[in-house]
Amino acid sequence: MDRASLDLGYTNVWADPDYQTRIAQFRVRCDALYRTAAAKRDIAYGGRPRERFDWLSCGQIAAPTFVFIHRGYWQNYTKDEMVFVARSPLGRGFNVILAEYTLAPEATMTEIVGEIGRLLDFLQVYDTAVGFGGRPVCLCGHSAGGQLAALHGDHSAVTLTLATSAVFDLEPIVLSWLNEKLSSTREEIGLYTPILLASKVRTIVSVGEAELPELVRRSHSYVAARKERSENVATLSLPGRNHFSILGDLADPDGIHMSTWLRRSPLQAICEISKYR
Numbered sequence: 637m638d639r640a641s642l643d644l645g646y647t648n649v650w651a652d653p654d655y656q657t658r659i660a661q662f663r664v665r666c667d668a669l670y671r672t673a674a675a676k677r678d679i680a681y682g683g684r685p686r687e688r689f690d691w692l693s694c695g696q697i698a699a700p701t702f703v704f705i706h707r708g709y710w711q712n713y714t715k716d717e718m719v720f721v722a723r724s725p726l727g728r729g730f731n732v733i734l735a736e737y738t739l740a741p742e743a744t745m746t747e748i749v750g751e752i753g754r755l756l757d758f759l760q761v762y763d764t765a766v767g768f769g770g771r772p773v774c775l776c777g778h779s780a781g782g783q784l785a786a787l788h789g790d791h792s793a794v795t796l797t798l799a800t801s802a803v804f805d806l807e808p809i810v811l812s813w814l815n816e817k818l819s820s821t822r823e824e825i826g827l828y829t830p831i832l833l834a835s836k837v838r839t840i841v842s843v844g845e846a847e848l849p850e851l852v853r854r855s856h857s858y859v860a861a862r863k864e865r866s867e868n869v870a871t872l873s874l875p876g877r878n879h880f881s882i883l884g885d886l887a888d889p890d891g892i893h894m895s896t897w898l899r900r901s902p903l904q905a906i907c908e909i910s911k912y913r
Contacts, residue, residue: 637808639811642808642812643812643813645808645812645848645849646808646814646848646850646851647813648779648848648878648879648880651878651879652878658880659880662717662718662720663717665723665887666716666718669720669723673692673693673719673722673726674692674695675690676690676691677690678690679691681754681755681759682751682754682755682758684743684751685738686736686737686738686739687736687737687755688715688736690716690719690733690734691731692719692722692726692732692734693731694725694726694729694731694732696729696731697731699731700731700772700773700795701730701732701733701773701774702722702730702731702732702733702774702776703732703755703759703773703774703776704718704722704725704733704734704735704778705735705737705752705775705777705781705785706734706736706777706778707777707779707782707801708739709779709814709818710740710745710818711740711814711818712739715735715736722734722887724886724887724889724891724893725774726889727889728889728894730774733755733759735752735755735781737751738751740818740819741819744818744820745806745820745824746824746827746828748784749784749787749827749828752788753788756773756775756788756791756793759773759793773793773794773795773796774794774798775789775796776798776799777798777800777802778800778801779801779802779803780803782799782802782803783799783802783803783830785802786804786839786858787828787830790835794837795838796839797837797838797839798839798840798842798893799841799842800843800882800883801842801843801851801855801882802841802858804829804830804854804855804857805829805831805854805857805858806820806825806828807825807829810822810825831857831858831861834867835862835867836867838869839868839869840869840870840871841855841858841859841870841871841872842871842872842873842874842882843871843873844873844874844876844877844878844879845873845876845877846876846878847882848879851879859871872892872893
């Protein structure tokens, strides 16, 4: 693919004529959930202004934890614009962590990846105000957040990874307009491209069948590569969903995402999955 094809092939907003309306609806849902949820906001896990997370309670301190990493091609958006996704895991008996991280160009890819690692390290020992204390974790991310989730699946705090509409190959990103702010290097491609890296953790890869062809293709390529390495991975294809509408299902406690793997209580399900690590 040439530069023009790559630019088009990875620009999700051009492929969704309802993007602006959908994002406005997401923001309304975020505001509503923040008003009603039991939440502790902007807890620092590092020294940078955006090294923060929100913690939302399902009402049980000892519940497993669902950590969500937001989208934005590593250079846009905030956790506050994605909190509506928390409705689903909260409704299924998870406490929820909404992760924030420093954006490019202020941070490099290496620094962004490092921040998510520090967050997971912090959560593993954080047992004061919210009593986290290393509970089983489902690590989830959407788009660029999916890449960050996939990279940290083998962290000792993580039991399950859910990568939604994720970026599994950095090379086309680096060759497109998206690298103008990222300025990622050839070395970073090798270090942070999930399709090149082995992983032991159980991973579910979800993708909308109406997404851009490049994202669909590379999602399936990632699953195929992991299966060739005999790794524990599964595909979840959602008919009619695109890069943004798939979030509507992720935010639904009775949606395909949750009902596919969570047929019992969250603690039973996630502990059973942990046996396969």
